Amino acid sequence: MARKDLLDISALDRTEIEHLLEQSxxxxxxxxxSVKKVxxxxxxxxxxxxxxxxxxxxSSFEVxxxxxxxxxxxxxxxxxxxxxxxxxxxxxETLQAMRTDYIIVRHGRSGLPGMIARQTKASVxxxxxxxxxxxxxxxxxxxxxxxxxxDPTGKKVLIIGxxxxxxxxRSTSTILxxxxxxxAYLGPGSLVPRTGPENxxxxxxYKEAMAWNPDFVYLLRVQMERQDxxxxxxxxxxxxxxxxxxxxxxxxxxxxLFIMHPGPVNRGVELCDAVMDYERSLIxxxxxxxxxxxxAVLYWLKPGGSxxxxxx
Ligand code: CP
Numbered sequence: 231m232a233r234k235d236l237l238d239i240s241a242l243d244r245t246e247i248e249h250l251l252e253q254s255x256x257x258x259x260x261x262x263x264s265v266k267k268v269x270x271x272x273x274x275x276x277x278x279x280x281x282x283x284x285x286x287x288x289s290s291f292e293v294x295x296x297x298x299x300x301x302x303x304x305x306x307x308x309x310x311x312x313x314x315x316x317x318x319x320x321x322x323e324t325l326q327a328m329r330t331d332y333i334i335v336r337h338g339r340s341g342l343p344g345m346i347a348r349q350t351k352a353s354v355x356x357x358x359x360x361x362x363x364x365x366x367x368x369x370x371x372x373x374x375x376x377x378x379x380x381d382p383t384g385k386k387v388l389i390i391g392x393x394x395x396x397x398x399x400r401s402t403s404t405i406l407x408x409x410x411x412x413x414a415y416l417g418p419g420s421l422v423p424r425t426g427p428e429n430x431x432x433x434x435x436y437k438e439a440m441a442w443n444p445d446f447v448y449l450l451r452v453q454m455e456r457q458d459x460x461x462x463x464x465x466x467x468x469x470x471x472x473x474x475x476x477x478x479x480x481x482x483x484x485x486x487l488f489i490m491h492p493g494p495v496n497r498g499v500e501l502c503d504a505v506m507d508y509e510r511s512l513i514x515x516x517x518x519x520x521x522x523x524x525x526a527v528l529y530w531l532k533p534g535g536s537x538x539x540x541x542x
Contacts, residue, residue: 231246232530232531232532233246233530233531233532234347234353234354234531234532234533234534235343235344235347235353235354235355235531236353236354236355236356236365236366236527236531237343237344237347237354237355237356237363237365238344238356238362238363238365238401239363239365239368239369239401239404239405239408240363240401240404242365242408243408244408244409247369247372247405247408247409249530250369250523250526250527250530251369251372251373251376251523251526253526253529253530254369254373254519254522254523254525254526255522257297257521257522257525257526257529258518258519258521258522260297261518261521261522266297267296267297267298267299268297268298268299269299270298270299270529271295271298271299271300271331271528271529272299272300273301274298274300274301274331274332274533275300275301275302275303275328275329275330275331275332276291276295276300276301276302276303276330276331276332276333276334276528277302277303277305277325277328277330277332277333277334277352278291278292278302278303278304278305278334279305279307279321279325279333279334279335279336279346280305280307280334280335280336280357281307281312281335281336281337281338282336282337282338282358284336284357284358285493285494286492286493286494286517286520287336287357287358287364287366287367287520288336288357290517290520290521290524291334291355291357291366291524292304293521294520294521294522294524294525294528295332295524295528297521297525298525298528298529300331300332300528303330305325318337318342318345318346319345319349322346322349322350323349325350325352326349326350326351326352330352331352331353331533331534332352332353332354332355332528332531332533333346333350333352333353333354333355334354334355334357335354335355335356335357335359336356336357336358336359337359337360338359338360339359339360340359340360340361340362340363341359341360341362342359342360343355343356343357343359344356344359351533351534352533353528353531353532353533355527355528355531358397359397360397361394361395361396361397361400362397362400363397363400363401364397364398364400364401364402364492365401366520366523366524366527367397367398367401367402367492367520368398368401368402368404368405369405369523369526369527370516370519370520370522370523370524371398371402371405371406371448371490371492371516372402372405372406372409373519373522373523374490374512374515374516374519375387375406375411375446376409377515377519378488378512379445382406382409382410382411383409383410383411384410384411384412385411385412385445385446386411386412386413386414386442386443386444386445386446387403387406387411387412387413387414387444387445387446387448388414388415388416388433388439388440388442388444388446388447388448389402389403389413389414389415389416389448389450390415390416390417390439390447390448390449390450390472390500391416391417391421391449391450391451391452391472391500392417392421392450392451392452392461393415393417393421393422393423393450394420394421394422394423394461395421396450398450398492399415399450402448402492403415403430407429407430412431413430413431414430414431414432414433414439414442414444415430415431415432415433416432416433416434416435416436416439416472417434417472418434418461418462418468418471418472419434420461420462421452421461421462422434436471436472436478440481444487445487445488446487446488446489446490447474447482447487447488447489447490448489448490448491449474449489449490449491449495449500449501449505450491450492450500451491451492451493451494451495451496451499451500452465452468452496452499452500465498465499468499468500469498469499469500472500473498473499473500473501473502474489474500474501474502474505475502476502476504479502479504479505479508482508482510483508483509483510486510487510488510488511488512489501489505489508489510489511489512489513490511490512490513490516491513491516492516493513493516493517495513
């Protein structure tokens with residue numbers, strides 16, 4: 231059953247997730263063709279509404295929509311009437327009058343894409359809201375892991391870093407648990423919440439976490455922009471305790487582990503330069519796969535449902 235909106239991966243059951251990941255495969259196959267475009271969404275309109283900066287997610291959704299032949303409009307928040315005090319509600323009402331079919335929204339406030347979804351008949355996709363959810367990041371991470379292990383049941387993913395402020399950690403660990411993957415968190419005690427998803431191991435010591443024998447090491451950026459107090463002594467100390475430096479990378483290489491990162495990366499903090507050239511770094515695969523899963527999402531969603539009825 232197709233949905234109107236995609237706001238949080240936790241709303242999808244395993245069958246829906248598997249369906250979206252399967253649908254992404256033929257879309258990815260398109261990328262090697264000379265013509266990378268299909269007419270699936272010809273005549274449909276996609277509006278990009280990004281209140282927070284983005285490189286990967288924004289460009290990936292734009293490329294995905296264009297490869298499906300949709301018309302894409304980039305709403306320029308910085309030069310809009312929002313700067314004159316117009317509210318999100320009024321902005322969306324104005325956009326609703328333009329009868330756009332899809333709204334892709336990123337906002338610093340958790341839950342805001344859901345509020346927009348209840349207000350419009352357009353399909354709303356969260357491109358990340360506050361520390362809440364980043365559903366398409368979760369899908370592209372799961373797709374990337376399944377490319378290496380088509381049945382990922384029992385595989386282990388160690389997520390390292392700023393779990394507390396990370397919508398990626400929340401959404402990606404949710405999808406991985408739904409697919410039978412084991413997940414553990416590693417980071418300073420102040421950034422690894424004690425509460426939250428069950429059946430997730432929590433470590434504060436790097437060596438102990440590596441003794442858990444992960445198959446994937448998933449690095450997160452320290453989100454300084456969401457921290458109003460100091461959660462650890464310094465970035466230098468963070469790198470010493472949790473960063474992937476040259477000697478840790480050597481150990482990771484010997485053990486044949488894969489490295490992932492949602493981007494943007496902070497070199498010298500969560501990783502050293504050499505990680506980007508590591509043969510089992512999947513960071514660029516994640517970026518490429520993001521386009522395929524976002525094509526699958528746009529193709530799957532059905533705009534035009536009744537207002538206020540979004541179950542997702
Ligand atoms: N992964 C991710 O959300 O990156 P951007 O902030 O560049 O979109």
